[in-house]
Amino acid sequence: MYIDRSIAMPQERKNDINKVECRYLFHQHRNKGKYNSNPPHTHPFWQLEIIYSGSGFYITNGRKHEFHNGDVVIIPSGLMHVFNYPGEPCKWLSIKFTVENYTDKAPPAISHKNSTFNDLQNIVKRLLPQNRVPDNSIQGIINSILKVFMQFYELEF
Numbered sequence: 001m002y003i004d005r006s007i008a009m010p011q012e013r014k015n016d017i018n019k020v021e022c023r024y025l026f027h028q029h030r031n032k033g034k035y036n037s038n039p040p041h042t043h044p045f046w047q048l049e050i051i052y053s054g055s056g057f058y059i060t061n062g063r064k065h066e067f068h069n070g071d072v073v074i075i076p077s078g079l080m081h082v083f084n085y086p087g088e089p090c091k092w093l094s095i096k097f098t099v100e101n102y103t104d105k106a107p108p109a110i111s112h113k114n115s116t117f118n119d120l121q122n123i124v125k126r127l128l129p130q131n132r133v134p135d136n137s138i139q140g141i142i143n144s145i146l147k148v149f150m151q152f153y154e155l156e157f
Helices: 115-127 136-156
Strands: 021-032 046-053 055-060 063-068 072-075 081-085 090-100 109-111
Touching (some): 072 136, 090 115
Antiparallel strands (some): 046 090, 072 109
16 A cells, blocks of 8 residues: 655545544454355445455456455445455455444555555454454454554545
């Protein structure tokens, strides 16, 4: 994700990102070989995909978006999408969450190897192990990390 720091931040934004609240719902560690996913679908929660290895693409609004190892993909709630993994096996962490007080119609986003996201990914990987639901204190930390992802999302998109 590239953010041009030379451009001044607008004084007013449609969303006051400080009021946006994220709430972790569940997570899945996924591993797929060569695979075409189910038909396009939508759901009432947001999803954040942290790609550990491999590559593929997703389609939203008739547009194809590629992703690779190290990328972070954000899919807003209510957005019709489909993922495909046509090449080598793909491994990723999928976090499902809600976003409250977000009023814009949100586009999908993909971040390519952002250094801040890399640090956050390492924290998230430790806090969300396979086959275990985090306790309430860990969920509070995860909610804060999701809010940081949303702040970068709001700045960039």
